[in-house]
Amino acid sequence: MYPLDPSPEQMRAIGEAALEAVVSFIGGLEEAPAAGRGGGFELARRLRAAPPETGGPFEPVLAEVIEAAAHAYETCGPGYLAYIPGGGLFSAALGDFLALAVNRYVGLAAPSPAVVQIEENVACWLCSLFGWDERSQGLLTSGGSMANFSATVAARHAKLGEDLARGTYYVSDQAHASVTKAATLAGFSRRNLRLVPSDDELRMDADALRRMVREDLAAGLRPFLVVASAGTTNTGAIDPLEQVAEIAAEHDLWMHVDGAYGGFFILTERGRERFR
Known part of the structure; x- marks a missing residue:
């Protein structure tokens, strides 16, 4: 022993x-x-x-x-x-x-600045893979579930503040279960969820998303977050990211892309083309 x-x-x-x-x-x-x-x-x-x-x-x-x-x-x-x-x-x-x-403490940079720099290097390298400039930032999480939770809380804070009741968020019916679980942990009920149908290729239906957002706005609700998938866990399908981004920009939604499964498709030419 x-x-x-x-x-x-x-x-x-x-x-x-x-x-x-x-x-x-x-x-x-x-x-x-x-x-x-x-x-x-x-x-x-x-x-x-x-x-x-x-x-x-x-x-x-x-x-x-x-x-x-x-x-x-x-x-x-x-x-x-x-x-x-x-x-x-x-x-x-x-x-x-x-x-x-x-076992270095990295909650703050001062106790272990060089160790924190190692993590920052990796985050910056990942940002550069996706073509983001030097202003971009990131952090490493324990996995996709915590990444989705972190993004949901960030979106809630940025778009809703403390007024959560009328907030609505949008995910595909092919999204990973951790997406809706993250929203639940962030304080949202099923009433806040909008499940967007998928098309024949099992990708988020962008037209349905646009319609659902407009209907919620007309009803006095506050659409604040859309979660797209860069490679669903069911089939590897990639949501129409460019169209979703246009809708998000039009209605001032926070857009989060869950790339836990397919994010590294970016390392291939075909993947880069699909992520545009």
Whole structure:
């Protein structure tokens, strides 16, 4: 059993054990069945346990984690071609490890200015990919759900202030569930939601969006946000971003583009053309 504050030798021992287990696990992905080994629920039942009175050795815990991971859909392997939760890069996992291990405070720049600069560099690089100038800014979030939440709160603050009741927001019927969840967490009810139908290509119907916004304005409501998708999680469809942007500009709506799935289409010529 290792203490909460292990020595350098102990850190190396458990770190090397974890690295060896992970490398071996990833090395087996190519041949792993996409549907998993089966028996996952049986293993889950065996793993149910009350909180232990004391800690235990690291190695059995590591083996338990690897076994649990093996009894799952193999979404990271090449045989999995279904819904989107797969992927992931070893370098990204190492990045998470480094960030957690050095444990710098970055809520403000002053305590760790160089570390904050690293994040700012990445944000600026991403902005430049989309052709935005040096005035553009960004931040890294934990994922698409938090990105959608951050954008919704920003739109609420910028367009509505504290008067939320009459605000209406617009999303496609193909949008990810995290979009409406973000609005709920930001204080909006289902009454504030406008679900815009999609066209034959499963993209947001821009004409329907324009009509719905005008109807809400005529009813004395306050349209404030439209969320388009740059690659829906259902099909990878890209909403008509240029048309949506024109409607947003016409009616002073905050436009947020959810690019969690398809944003990096921008790295291809075809993707850049679709994002115009």
